[in-house]
Amino acid sequence: DPIGVFDSGVGGLTVTREIMRQLPNENMVYFGDTARVPYGSKSKDNIIRYSRQIIRFLQTKQVKAIVIACNTASALALDVVKEETDIPVMGVIAPGAAAAVRVTRNQKIGVIGTEATIRSHMYSKVMEEMMPGVEVIGKPCPLFVPIVEEGFAKHHIAEEVIDYYLASMKESDIDTMILGCTHYPLLRSRIMKYLGDGIELVNPAYETAMELRKLLKGMDLLNEGGSRGKETKGEEQKGPACANGSYEFYVSDTADKF
Numbered sequence: 198d199p200i201g202v203f204d205s206g207v208g209g210l211t212v213t214r215e216i217m218r219q220l221p222n223e224n225m226v227y228f229g230d231t232a233r234v235p236y237g238s239k240s241k242d243n244i245i246r247y248s249r250q251i252i253r254f255l256q257t258k259q260v261k262a263i264v265i266a267c268n269t270a271s272a273l274a275l276d277v278v279k280e281e282t283d284i285p286v287m288g289v290i291a292p293g294a295a296a297a298v299r300v301t302r303n304q305k306i307g308v309i310g311t312e313a314t315i316r317s318h319m320y321s322k323v324m325e326e327m328m329p330g331v332e333v334i335g336k337p338c339p340l341f342v343p344i345v346e347e348g349f350a351k352h353h354i355a356e357e358v359i360d361y362y363l364a365s366m367k368e369s370d371i372d373t374m375i376l377g378c379t380h381y382p383l384l385r386s387r388i389m390k391y392l393g394d395g396i397e398l399v400n401p402a403y404e405t406a407m408e409l410r411k412l413l414k415g416m417d418l419l420n421e422g423g424s425r426g427k428e429t430k431g432e433e434q435k436g437p438a439c440a441n442g443s444y445e446f447y448v449s450d451t452a453d454k455f
């Protein structure tokens with residue numbers, strides 16, 4: 198049976214890509230809610246409602262587990278929908294948070310994401326449980342999503358916006374920062390260059406694929422038989438993921454841009 202993955206739109210493909218690389222024998226059904234993107238500015242009630250509808254759709258595809266690739270939906274809806282669903286449902290927040298507390302040496306961690314993700318304080322809550330006393334600085338960076346979607350990730354506009362949003366992170370004494378939105382791994386090298394060597398970036402997409410592997414293995418649901426995909430942790434590797442699975446992609450609006 199396939200793994201179901203969903204997101205507010207195209208962003209969750211960064212998570213799908215990591216799953217393809219790390220679990221190359223799994224089949225996947227992806228749903229991108231392109232009709233209702235962005236989730237980052239929506240209320241919790243609506244995000245829960247959208248997530249329920251998508252989970253119902255994915256279950257008609259006989260998925261064995263569901264990954265909420267969207268940080269916003271993971272932050273606002275995971276706790277609720279997990280209780281209601283009879284197959285495993287995981288999000289991207291806990292894996293990203295676990296990686297960040299593993300990486301930090303000074304217990305000062307930055308988190309960037311949509312307005313809704315940062316406002317939920319979900320990354321902070323999860324990290325505080327894992328590492329009491331950890332200091333977390335959150336910063337919403339809403340313009341990063343359209344910059345990536347409109348193809349400006351390599352344009353100097355991206356640099357200006359990075360400077361606008363991240364100057365305070367750069368000046369702070371965090372040593373780790375979570376890329377808490379599906380689109381941000383596509384700005385990873387730019388952000389890394391801007392922040393310098395002193396700040397380690399964590400990509401929850403990569404960590405989520407690792408956690409998914411553990412979850413499936415623990416439940417005896419993992420399709421093995423291939424080598425593990427290459428470690429990439431971000432945008433650098435081009436081209437297909439050399440995976441063997443079959444993939445289906447669904448969107449709730451026209452697919453041209455997708």
Ligand code: DGN
Nearest residue numbers: 205235236237268269379
């Ligand atoms: N997929 C969303 C997230 O990771 O929070 C970003 C896109 C959006 O809905 N604003």
